Amino acid sequence: MDFRNAWHRDTDAEVRCIACGETVTRSDAREYDKYGDRWNRDNKSFEYLCKPCYREYCHFDRSGLEDRLEAAGAGTVSRDAFLRRYHDLADETEQTRADGR
């Protein structure tokens, strides 16, 4: 099975939020392009955020999200590996915040 084609099979396909892992329909998701260029679609796959996470990351530390996405290997490792690594990094961030209280 070609995972990428399955993932992008049509515009109403379900996509997975890169932040929380929730599956939402693409029409309910927000495209997130870490390169900030939505029009050059060659050789890249878009990331998606569900609406709650999209709002959260607009209001909080967006540059921190960029760093975590890069550190987790966004676009360079498989999606499963990326999600595992992202969640590990997010947990570390949560613990850092908790320790600082």
Ligand SMILES: [Zn+2]
């Ligand atoms: Zn989400």
